[in-house]
Amino acid sequence: MWSRIYALLIKEFLNLLKDKKSRFVLIGPPIFQLFVFGYAATYDLNQVPIAIYNEDTSIASRDLIAKFNGTPTFKEVLRISHHEQIAPALDNKDVLMVVHIGQHFSRDLLLAQHPAKVQILLDGRNSNTAQIALGYAQTVLSDFNIQWAKQHKLSLPPAKLEVRAWFNPNLESRWFIVPGIVGLLTLVVTVIVTALSVAREREQGTFDQLLVTPLSPLEILIGKAIPGLVIGVIESSFIILMAVLWFKVPLVGSLVPLYIGIILFVFAVIGIGLMISSLAVTQQQGLLGAFLFIVPAVILSGYATPIANMPPLVQDLTLINPLRYFLIILRGVFLEGLSVSQLLDQYWPMLLIGILNLGMAGWLFRRRMY
Amino acid sequence: MNHPNKEKYMRLQGLIIKEFLQIRRDPSSLGIAFAMPVFLLLLFGYGVSLDAKHVPVGIVLEKISPEARSFSAAFEHSEYFVSIHFANMKLAQQALEARKISAIIRLRSNFNRQLYSHESAPIQVIVDGVDANTARLISGYIQGTWNQWLTQFAAQRGISLAQPIMLEQRIWYNSAVRSRNFLVPGLIAVIMTLIGALLTALVMAREWERGTLEALIATPVSVTEILLGKLIPYYLLGMGGMLLSIAMAVFLFQVPLLGLLWVLLLTGTLFMLVALGMGLVISIAAKNQFVAGQIAIIITFLPAFIMSGFIFDIDSMPPAIQSITYLIAARYFVAILQTVFLAGNVWGIIIPNALALLFMALFFFALALRRMPRRLE
Numbered sequence: 001m002w003s004r005i006y007a008l009l010i011k012e013f014l015n016l017l018k019d020k021k022s023r024f025v026l027i028g029p030p031i032f033q034l035f036v037f038g039y040a041a042t043y044d045l046n047q048v049p050i051a052i053y054n055e056d057t058s059i060a061s062r063d064l065i066a067k068f069n070g071t072p073t074f075k076e077v078l079r080i081s082h083h084e085q086i087a088p089a090l091d092n093k094d095v096l097m098v099v100h101i102g103q104h105f106s107r108d109l110l111l112a113q114h115p116a117k118v119q120i121l122l123d124g125r126n127s128n129t130a131q132i133a134l135g136y137a138q139t140v141l142s143d144f145n146i147q148w149a150k151q152h153k154l155s156l157p158p159a160k161l162e163v164r165a166w167f168n169p170n171l172e173s174r175w176f177i178v179p180g181i182v183g184l185l186t187l188v189v190t191v192i193v194t195a196l197s198v199a200r201e202r203e204q205g206t207f208d209q210l211l212v213t214p215l216s217p218l219e220i221l222i223g224k225a226i227p228g229l230v231i232g233v234i235e236s237s238f239i240i241l242m243a244v245l246w247f248k249v250p251l252v253g254s255l256v257p258l259y260i261g262i263i264l265f266v267f268a269v270i271g272i273g274l275m276i277s278s279l280a281v282t283q284q285q286g287l288l289g290a291f292l293f294i295v296p297a298v299i300l301s302g303y304a305t306p307i308a309n310m311p312p313l314v315q316d317l318t319l320i321n322p323l324r325y326f327l328i329i330l331r332g333v334f335l336e337g338l339s340v341s342q343l344l345d346q347y348w349p350m351l352l353i354g355i356l357n358l359g360m361a362g363w364l365f366r367r368r369m370y
Numbered sequence: 371m372n373h374p375n376k377e378k379y380m381r382l383q384g385l386i387i388k389e390f391l392q393i394r395r396d397p398s399s400l401g402i403a404f405a406m407p408v409f410l411l412l413l414f415g416y417g418v419s420l421d422a423k424h425v426p427v428g429i430v431l432e433k434i435s436p437e438a439r440s441f442s443a444a445f446e447h448s449e450y451f452v453s454i455h456f457a458n459m460k461l462a463q464q465a466l467e468a469r470k471i472s473a474i475i476r477l478r479s480n481f482n483r484q485l486y487s488h489e490s491a492p493i494q495v496i497v498d499g500v501d502a503n504t505a506r507l508i509s510g511y512i513q514g515t516w517n518q519w520l521t522q523f524a525a526q527r528g529i530s531l532a533q534p535i536m537l538e539q540r541i542w543y544n545s546a547v548r549s550r551n552f553l554v555p556g557l558i559a560v561i562m563t564l565i566g567a568l569l570t571a572l573v574m575a576r577e578w579e580r581g582t583l584e585a586l587i588a589t590p591v592s593v594t595e596i597l598l599g600k601l602i603p604y605y606l607l608g609m610g611g612m613l614l615s616i617a618m619a620v621f622l623f624q625v626p627l628l629g630l631l632w633v634l635l636l637t638g639t640l641f642m643l644v645a646l647g648m649g650l651v652i653s654i655a656a657k658n659q660f661v662a663g664q665i666a667i668i669i670t671f672l673p674a675f676i677m678s679g680f681i682f683d684i685d686s687m688p689p690a691i692q693s694i695t696y697l698i699a700a701r702y703f704v705a706i707l708q709t710v711f712l713a714g715n716v717w718g719i720i721i722p723n724a725l726a727l728l729f730m731a732l733f734f735f736a737l738a739l740r741r742m743p744r745r746l747e
Contacts, residue, residue: 021661029668039691040677043503046686064535090542092718093705096685105535115536124544125708126552128420128503129683134539135510141537148534158523159481160490161516163509165499166466173502188667196660284572287663288401291568295410299417304681306504308472309419328469335500336467 004215008223016193016227026193026231030185034239037181038247041304043173045132051078051095053086058106064118064144068099073136090123097122097133112154167335178247179330180303182239183265183323187297190232190266191290194273197224198365199286217365221358224277225270232266243334252337260340261329264350268322271357278364297323322350381591385599392573393603399569403607407561407615414557415623420549422507424452428462428471431455432479437523441477441493444519450511466498473497473508543712554623555707556680558615559641559700560671565608566645567652567670568663574600574653575662593742597735601646608642609635619711629710633720637706640727644699645670647734654741674700679708702726 017023050068054061068074078095080086089095100119108116120137122130149156168175201207210220240258243249272293280286300307300314301323307315318324325346332338332346393399429445431438445453454471456462462474476494484491495512497505544551577583586596616634619625627634648670656662676682677691678700684692695701702723709719 019658019661021656021658022664025661025664025668029664033668033672036673036691036694037676040687040695041682042686043506043682044686045683048683048685088718091713091716093709109534112534116534117538118535119538119540122539122541124541124547125712126679126683127541127544127547127549128552128681130541130544131510131547132503132506134541135506135513138510138513138537141535145534152534154534156488156490157520158485158491159493159516159520161495161513162492163495163497163512165497165502165505165509168499168502168505171499171502171505176500176502192664200660282396283659283663284396284399284576287572287659291667292406292409296413296417299413305418305420306422306501308425308504309422310417314417331500 001216001219005219005223005226008215008219009226012197012223012227015197016231026189026235030189030235030239033185034181034242037184038174038178038243041173041177041181043128043132044171045073045129045136047075048073048097048129048133049077049095050074050097050099051080051086051089052076053080053083053098053100055103056101056105058109060106060109060148061101064101064140065099067140067144068137071136071140073133086121090121093123093125095123096129097137099137109148112152174247175249175335176331178243178249179334180327182236182243182330183301183326184298184303185239186232186236186262186266186326187269187323188294189235190228190269191273191276191294192287193231194224194228194270195276195280195290196283196286197227198274198277199280199283202280203282217362221274221362221365224274225358228270228273229263229266232269233262236262236266249334251334253333253339254337257329257338257340257343258333260347261326261333261343261350264347264354265322265326265329268350268354268357271354271361272322274361275357275364278361297321300324302327319349320353322353325350378595382595382599382602385591385595386602389573389599389603393607399573399607403565403569403611404614406564407611408618410561411554411557411615411618411623415550415554415618418549418553420503420507420553421547422504422511423450425450425473425508425511426452426454426471427508427512428456428465428474429453430457430459430462430474430476432458432477433481435482437482437485438477440523441519442475444515444522445475448511448515450515463496466496469498471498472504473512475512550623551625551712552708553681554619554625555711556678556704558612558619558638558707559678559703560674560680561615562608562612562638562642562703563645563670563674563700565611566604566642567649568666569607570600570604570646570649571652571656571662571666572659573604574650575656575659578653578657579659587743593739597650597738597742600650604646604649605639605642608645609638612638612642625711627711628714630715633715634707634710637703637710637720637724637727640724640731641699641703643731644727644734647731647738648699650738651734651741654738673698677701678704680704699727699730702730 016026052065054065069076078089080089080098086098089098098121100121102117102119105116108114118141120134122133124130165171198207201210244251273290276289276293277286280289300318300321307318307324329343329346332343427445429442431442442453445451456465459476465471466474474496478494481491493516495509497509499505541547620627649666652665653662656665674680677695677698684695684701706720706723709716
């Protein structure tokens, strides 16, 4: 049995690797995506263009402006002198935010009867970016407040917040996104390799030839699954290496819980890929099926937006998504240093998903055969 | 009557009919054009939200006093939080590690004493920083709740709050800060990329793979006619998908459409042409469905998703990546979509971005025409 599977394996690998273009597809794009997305996919704001509209010419207002310019978050690109200039600057996306200091600013500040107002106008077309920028602006203002209160011997507020973030003290979103890319790319490559493997043979008519060989359906299944497993594990190992060495994401935990996760995840994904493949008659259908699985799997995984924000019904739906569990494992091992026993709840659903889908794929093979 | 022109027209008509027959025979093309937009919009509209609500927070009051009670009540009444009380810090930390709660707010036993002293009483806040973006939003919400409580506390006791300056915020174009309002319009660009590039790349590559394109080349039809015969049906499918998406955005997801519909349709046509052109170039280069499909997903769909400003802010990317985004057609169309939907007809955004799309469309068609083989090898 094993010698037959071995022969099939050689054929499968030759199929995947002999053509220069399909070899490139397995190696080139993942590297390209890792670098581009590793840098592009960030929620952190950096050098965001802002405009300043200062109607007050005191030292205090200049001090405040200096504080805005002193953060790496904002970059003043425009100085506004008339009220009419605000709307075009925001409309045309020249700036994300306008800081408006009114003409009574320093008077109110020195009188200290009521707080001096600083108006912040934001482009809310991307409401997430707007909210983050607002948060940064708030920090700039409260720093100014504390400094001013100290300088002018004002009484401090009765209570203050001391906020600390665990696992990612500087809240760098790259630490969150890059481990996620490991899951994303492993998913894409493994699904495409397996989903098209049977569909291609069927379209070219070689699947019939495979059926008349002494290979049993189980052997065909194993022969089709192993290339996906090998490629998936190599691919994710490479990306993990780059995450640590190039992107400097701390790997707090050990490799054992991580690799148990990788193998179970790739196993589950192969099951789904072969299921899609055994249902498809043409490669276009196989690719469409792969796509119909990959897109929701990525969106409903917590990769870019948290599962907790989804409506309850959709949250329940994420329970059948292997990527959901794999992302928790990746981030848990990378940032929190979770151990095997803490991750058991993530392991078994992936195993179950894999067994169910492989069983179904095997059954479909047999049904389509006879 | 102009005879050659009529002949040309008939040949083109024949090709288009053939293409529609092929679409009907393999319904997965219709699936990409119509079922996919509905499916993706439903998925995104309901599944994707960056607005955290009902965040579970752990509250640890080490000594219960009226002041501590009023502080925790501020969190209990906020729609942003679901507060869970813990008897001590250790239990709360365990819950945080088990991802049961996203933040811990702790009032130490000397909170009351410090509250009435000269120093500010420290309130310890720990947020789970694994998801940095959510962590930042949550700490913003906590700050807001704390601020409200502080104002209320000071007012009740007649204390003047030392707050030299106060922030007054106005969020334009999306004052309700609903993330759906910018995700759904942006998604239209992602969907159209998919229909245009993926579908065209696949159908052309299929003709190569099966050798039917060689048969076409051998007939009297010209290369331009072959290309037009491919493009017109898929252009129609793509625009149909776009209209469907706009209707769903407006009627189902209640995204306001402030600008004019014809501006969307005109710029949508330009974008569709770019996507079709890219699909053609990919298929001519790949000549194989497996490779063409992979390349189409990787160089068109994923960048449209991540590097177009659809979710992630382009201005915050490193300069080298920012310059790559200029090569991505979706970048221009996402800017137009978000503006026309949420801000109205801002010509300063629409015209330059539409020109960029026009230029890209011309470039890809010129490339496709040049690269398309005119004779058999």
